[in-house]
Amino acid sequence: MNRSTSSPTTEPRWLRRLLIGAALAFIAFFLLLPLAAVFVEALRHGLDAYLNALREPDALAALKLTLLVAGIAVPLNLVFGVSAAWLISKHDFRGKALLVTLIDLPFSVSPVVSGLVYVLVFGAQGWFGPWLIEHDIRIIFAVPGLVLATVFVTFPFVARELIPLMQEQGRDDELAALTLGASGFQTFLRVTLPNIRFGLLYGVLLCNARAIGEFGAVSVVSGHIRGLTNTLPLHVEILYNEYDFVSAFAVATLLAMLALLTLGLKALLEWRHGHQLAARARH
Amino acid sequence: MQIRIQHLEKHYGRYAALRGVDLDIRSGELIALLGPSGSGKTTLLRAIAGLETVDGGRIRFGDRDATTLSVQERRVGFVFQHYALFRHMRVLDNVAFGLDCRPRRDRPARAEIERRALDLLTRVQLADLRDRLPDQLSGGQRQRVALARAMAIDPTVLLLDEPFGALDAKVRVELRRWLREIHDATGYTTVFVTHDQDEALELADRVVVMNAGRIEQIGTPDEIYTQPATPFVFDFVGRSNRLRGRIDQGRFRPDGQTRSWALPEPLADGPAQLFVRPHDLRLDARDDGLDAVVHQVRRRADRHVLSVQVAGQDTPFDLDLPVHADAEVPAPGARLQVGATRYRVFATA
Numbered sequence: 001m002n003r004s005t006s007s008p009t010t011e012p013r014w015l016r017r018l019l020i021g022a023a024l025a026f027i028a029f030f031l032l033l034p035l036a037a038v039f040v041e042a043l044r045h046g047l048d049a050y051l052n053a054l055r056e057p058d059a060l061a062a063l064k065l066t067l068l069v070a071g072i073a074v075p076l077n078l079v080f081g082v083s084a085a086w087l088i089s090k091h092d093f094r095g096k097a098l099l100v101t102l103i104d105l106p107f108s109v110s111p112v113v114s115g116l117v118y119v120l121v122f123g124a125q126g127w128f129g130p131w132l133i134e135h136d137i138r139i140i141f142a143v144p145g146l147v148l149a150t151v152f153v154t155f156p157f158v159a160r161e162l163i164p165l166m167q168e169q170g171r172d173d174e175l176a177a178l179t180l181g182a183s184g185f186q187t188f189l190r191v192t193l194p195n196i197r198f199g200l201l202y203g204v205l206l207c208n209a210r211a212i213g214e215f216g217a218v219s220v221v222s223g224h225i226r227g228l229t230n231t232l233p234l235h236v237e238i239l240y241n242e243y244d245f246v247s248a249f250a251v252a253t254l255l256a257m258l259a260l261l262t263l264g265l266k267a268l269l270e271w272r273h274g275h276q277l278a279a280r281a282r283h
Numbered sequence: 284m285q286i287r288i289q290h291l292e293k294h295y296g297r298y299a300a301l302r303g304v305d306l307d308i309r310s311g312e313l314i315a316l317l318g319p320s321g322s323g324k325t326t327l328l329r330a331i332a333g334l335e336t337v338d339g340g341r342i343r344f345g346d347r348d349a350t351t352l353s354v355q356e357r358r359v360g361f362v363f364q365h366y367a368l369f370r371h372m373r374v375l376d377n378v379a380f381g382l383d384c385r386p387r388r389d390r391p392a393r394a395e396i397e398r399r400a401l402d403l404l405t406r407v408q409l410a411d412l413r414d415r416l417p418d419q420l421s422g423g424q425r426q427r428v429a430l431a432r433a434m435a436i437d438p439t440v441l442l443l444d445e446p447f448g449a450l451d452a453k454v455r456v457e458l459r460r461w462l463r464e465i466h467d468a469t470g471y472t473t474v475f476v477t478h479d480q481d482e483a484l485e486l487a488d489r490v491v492v493m494n495a496g497r498i499e500q501i502g503t504p505d506e507i508y509t510q511p512a513t514p515f516v517f518d519f520v521g522r523s524n525r526l527r528g529r530i531d532q533g534r535f536r537p538d539g540q541t542r543s544w545a546l547p548e549p550l551a552d553g554p555a556q557l558f559v560r561p562h563d564l565r566l567d568a569r570d571d572g573l574d575a576v577v578h579q580v581r582r583r584a585d586r587h588v589l590s591v592q593v594a595g596q597d598t599p600f601d602l603d604l605p606v607h608a609d610a611e612v613p614a615p616g617a618r619l620q621v622g623a624t625r626y627r628v629f630a631t632a
Contacts, residue, residue: 176368
């Protein structure tokens with residue numbers, strides 16, 4: 001009998017301490033240690049070496065390209081995601097279950113396979129390869145290929161965030177707007193969109209984080225041309241393979257900081273507007 | 284506005300939600316659609332609003348055929364069970380929404396829109412809460428805002444789908460009376476759906492009882508209660524008891540009984556059932572009483588309810604006994620003769 005255990009429904013103190021300790025150790029070892037290692041390695045030869053590594057033209061080009069790809073892919077998926085979620089949650093049609101399954105496809109397929117598919121379709125030896133070469137259109141080993149692969153991989157984020165949220169909200173708000181004389185477009189703009197704004201922001205945030213960090217699919221279609229088709233994650237890998245550890249970790253800190261920023265914004269959203277997020281109910 | 288519904292049909296796949304519904308709603312009338320779930324009452328309401336397409340029949344608003352008009356063109360004021368207020372808009376903006384959405388040439392000036400919205404909020408006694416968000420209101424307040432919002436477009440007809448269904452009992456009764464007052468003051472033709480018979484009987488000018496996609500009876504609350512047209516209405520509205528038996532030479536004889544009762548109206552010989560309300564049964568029967576045994580006695584605030592087993596019938600009867608200080612209440616097991624002052628007999632199909 002442990003007298004210090006006040007409530008009959010809690011575990012004994014030694015067990016609680018053991019479980020909490022184990023959880024903390026796990027988090028420290030698997031999450032905090034690697035994060036710290038990135039920054040320690042990046043600053044191993046001092047701040048100047050770190051900043052020089054970031055100022056290097058190929059690194060800057062990789063940063064620009066990453067932002068460009070995310071800057072195209074995220075707005076596209078915002079539009080696709082909202083359309084798909086609106087269609088699925090507010091309408092009934094044949095093949096709806098199939099569409100819902102297809103939206104999850106990018107999550108279930110290995111990113112490398114996704115990349116390969118685009119190479120097979122648009123590559124020099126692919127289905128449209130000869131036609132594309134004839135018309136001098138470059139998709140694979142060029143920016144359009146990177147965008148395509150990123151759009152595919154990050155497609156589910158916005159839609160999956162919005163579908164449960166919109167399903168839970170139901171159709172009554174929209175129907176009410178219609179009976180009051182609003183057109184379909186007015187209803188979407190003034191009722192549907194405001195109802196999902198925080199969920200949408202959340203989905204875009206996750207989508208953006210993945211678009212910036214995507215490696216597998218992008219790696220296949222990129223061709224790793226320095227200064228041209230290297231995104232940040234690919235650039236990190238190249239530097240690492242060349243034993244340029246300081247530069248590799250320096251560039252990696254950029255990705256780590258982007259990730260921390262995303263986490264921070266995500267936590268802020270959940271804290272301030274949690275009741276308007278579907279994710280909160282799911283997690 | 285007068286509304287005429289002619290032979291309306293609606294199917295969901297193989298399931299028929301409306302099977303040839305005919306209904307005339309007079310201008311300025313307050314009508315209740317009453318029925319169990321799945322009876323088609325909500326489908327009918329949504330069909331009038333244009334929120335459901337129909338597979339056959341016509342809907343006329345006054346002289347105008349509204350069957351193929353869009354929701355917007357019908358200009359109905361629709362109130363949803365769960366209010367469907369726009370949660371990101373202030374109460375005042377919710378009410379103003381219908382006017383705000385009009386195309387520019389029909390839209391009043393901003394100040395005029397706000398003035399009208401505020402008038403309506405005053406009418407539903409919520410002008411003080413104009414700057415609140417829907418989240419900050421109680422259920423009853425939200426439903427009042429929803430009604431004000433629906434009235435803001437000067438609707439051809441007000442349609443309310445289980446308007447009090449999500450409210451607690453006390454608020455329900457208050458809002459019920461309040462809706463009647465609003466209706467009498469504004470004169471809008473109003474149709475509301477309910478599965479609560481008290482609500483329908485207390486509030487409506489006429490009650491439409493629906494079952495399995497058909498209208499069973501249309502009538503004033505008194506007619507519906509005292510002269511139910513079908514066994515379904517007798518059973519669904521108010522409390523009732525049923526006796527199985529046969530009509531033989533113009534009299535009804537319950538199964539397992541030797542005595543028979545006169546028919547209130549002539550019916551052909553054959554199997555039949557008799558319906559009677561618990562307060563129309565009595566124990567001081569003369570020579571036509573049915574043999575019965577007291578099964579159980581339940582005390583209510585204003586009466587005793589006797590559950591009696593009539594010989595030859597499969598389910599016990601409920602019988603109301605007024606509470607008198609000196610009256611003797613039969614004990615379980617006592618043998619009685621049960622008579623009736625008023626009942627209806629329907630031939631069994």
